[in-house]
Amino acid sequence: MAKVIIVEDDPMVSRIHQQYIEQFSELTLAGNFRSGRDALEFLRLHPVDLIILDVYMPVMTGLDLLRALRHEGQRCDVIMVTAANDVENIDAALSLGILDYLVKPFEYQRFSAAIEKYLKKANLISSRRTLTQDSIDRLVSTHSPGGSELSEAKKGIQSRTLEHVREHLMASDQVAHTCDSISSAIGLSKVTVRRYLNYLIECGELDSSIDYETGGRPSVLYYFKHR
Structure with missing residues (x-):
């Protein structure tokens, strides 16, 4: 499993990040830090695969942490999740090789995307030594909501599989x-099912909420907006 840390000084936001991360069986949370300096000290001894990183933090900002990591040769992936929406911060983060940039407040499906x-990048990189042009295109493509056939293809959405997911949801009582329940029922991986569910949310067919009364990890629930 991929090791993830959260670097966020707001305890409530940090808990939300953790609950979202726990929805992905492919990820394991390795640490939760309130400052960039604490995170840097940890990362020097315990490298991770992915960082969920805020910009505005005391002692050391998220960008200063990222600069220090790149200077020391750490190439971990970074998803910025921050209220900083000014061009200067965004450009600086992009120049430091971040994977994605989310502006607070955001919805679960955007975090999931x-x-x-x-996960798509990690799978492509770990599964082969060379890449085709198509694989490279998918690797560097950015998140861009849309419902056209072209955008479906870019998201890896196959019409037959999409209809299979729809039919299962509509047939169920x-x-x-x-x-998890959809994955077990139709024989697709959870990663694949989640991609199709998020696509249906983007298309306006589904909605989602988080169930905190599971007795364990919170669970994301998906349901039709109109049925």
């Missing part, structure tokens, strides 16, 4: 569904 982008 960023994680899916990381359940009002709300989890990614």
